[in-house]
Amino acid sequence: MNLELFRFAAPQAFFPLAGKLIPWFSAAAGLLALAGLYVAFLVAPTDATQGEAYRIIFLHVPAAWMSMFIYLVMAGWAGFGLAFNTRLSGMMASALAPTGAMFTFIALWSGALWGKPTWGTYWVWDARLTSELILLFLYLGFIALKGAIPDPARADRAGAILALVGVVNVPIIYFSVQWWNTLHQGASVSMTRAPSMAATMLLGMLLMALAAWMYSIAASLARLRKIILQREQDAEWVRMQRVTA
Amino acid sequence: MGANAKSDGMNEFLAMGGYGWYVWGSYGIAALCIVLEIVALRN
Numbered sequence: 001m002n003l004e005l006f007r008f009a010a011p012q013a014f015f016p017l018a019g020k021l022i023p024w025f026s027a028a029a030g031l032l033a034l035a036g037l038y039v040a041f042l043v044a045p046t047d048a049t050q051g052e053a054y055r056i057i058f059l060h061v062p063a064a065w066m067s068m069f070i071y072l073v074m075a076g077w078a079g080f081g082l083a084f085n086t087r088l089s090g091m092m093a094s095a096l097a098p099t100g101a102m103f104t105f106i107a108l109w110s111g112a113l114w115g116k117p118t119w120g121t122y123w124v125w126d127a128r129l130t131s132e133l134i135l136l137f138l139y140l141g142f143i144a145l146k147g148a149i150p151d152p153a154r155a156d157r158a159g160a161i162l163a164l165v166g167v168v169n170v171p172i173i174y175f176s177v178q179w180w181n182t183l184h185q186g187a188s189v190s191m192t193r194a195p196s197m198a199a200t201m202l203l204g205m206l207l208m209a210l211a212a213w214m215y216s217i218a219a220s221l222a223r224l225r226k227i228i229l230q231r232e233q234d235a236e237w238v239r240m241q242r243v244t245a
Numbered sequence: 246m247g248a249n250a251k252s253d254g255m256n257e258f259l260a261m262g263g264y265g266w267y268v269w270g271s272y273g274i275a276a277l278c279i280v281l282e283i284v285a286l287r288n
Contacts, residue, residue, distance in 0.1 A: 041258075052262035056271045063275070102278050110271035117267050215279070222286040 011088050011228045012237050018221040025221070029214035036207030044200045056114040057201070061188065062209035064107035066216060067135060068170050070100035074142075075167045078160035090156030091231065093163060094146055095224035099216050101139035108132055119183055127176035128184035131169060138166040152231055 008014045040058035047054035074096040081089030111129065112122040123129065142162055149155035172179075177186045188197060189205070232238045261268045 046262070051264060053264040053267055055261070055268050059271055059275055099282065102282055106275045106278060109274050113267040113271045117264055219282060219286060226286070 025214045025218035032211035039204035053117045058204045058208045060110040062212045063103045066212045067104035075163040078163040082160040091227045095220040097143050099219045104136040126182040127180040128182045131173040
C-alpha cells in the first residue's frame with residue numbers, strides 16, 4: 001500500500017481533497033439518478049401482478065441497501081477510530097449517520113406506501129420491517145449520543161461502542177426474510193442465482209443503487225468538511241482558511 | 246387534438262394505473278428528504 005495515502009488521515013490534508021471530490025460524486029449521482037428514473041418509469045414494463053405500484057422498487061430497494069451498507073461503513077470507521085485512536089475516523093462515522101438515517105427513513109416510508117396496495121396494510125410488525133425500524137433508532141441514537149457529549153474524543157468512543165453493538169442488527173435485517181416467516185418477500189437480487197426479474201427492471205434498480213452510492217459519498221464528504229471545520233476551529237490552518245475565504 | 250392526446254398521456258402517466266398516491270408519495274418524500282439534506286449541507 002502506498003504510504004503517501006496515509007497523509008489523508010490528517011483532517012487538514014483530507015479537507016481540500018474532499019472538497020475536490022464532492023462535485024464529481026454529485027455529478028455522477030445526478031446523471032445516474034436521471035438514467036435510473038428514465039429506465040424505472042419509461043423503459044421498464046408494467047408488472048403483470050402489481051401493475052404500476054411495483055415501480056416503488058426502484059427507490060425502495062436501493063434505499064434499503066444503502067441504509068444497511070452505510071451502517072456497516074459507519075460502524076467500521078467508528079471501530080477503527082476506537083482501536084487506533086485516529087481523529088478523522090470518528091468524524092467519518094458522524095458524517096455518515098444522518099445520510100444513513102435518511103435512507104432508512106426512505107426505505108421504511110416507500111415500503112409502507114408499497115405495502116398498502118400489495119399487502120393491504122401500511123405497516124405490520126414482521127421481522128424485516130421491525131428490524132429496519134430498529135436500524136433507524138440506532139442511527140438516531142448514535143446521532144443523539146454523540147450530540148449529547150461535548151468532548152469530541154469521548155463522544156467518538158461512546159458512539160463507536162453503540163455503533164458496534166448495533167452492527168448485530170444488520171445481518172438480522174438482511175436474513176430476517178429467511179429466518180422468520182415474514183410478510184416481506186425474499187431477496188430479489190442474489191449473488192448465487194439468476195435475478196427473478198426482467199433485465200430492464202434489474203438495470204433500473206442497479207442504476208438507482210449506484211446513484212444512491214454516489215449521492216451518499218458526496219453528502220457525507222460535504223458533512224465531513226463541516227465537521228472538520230467545527231472540530232478544528234482553533235487550529236492554525238482553519239483560522240487561515242477563514243481569513244482567505 | 247395533438248395537445249389533448251399529449252395531456253391524456255401525461256395524466257395517464259401521473260395516475261400510475263390508480264397507484265399514483267403510492268408511487269408519487271414514495272418518490273416525492275424521498276426527493277424532499279434529499280433536497281432538505283442538500284440545503285442543510287450547503288448552509
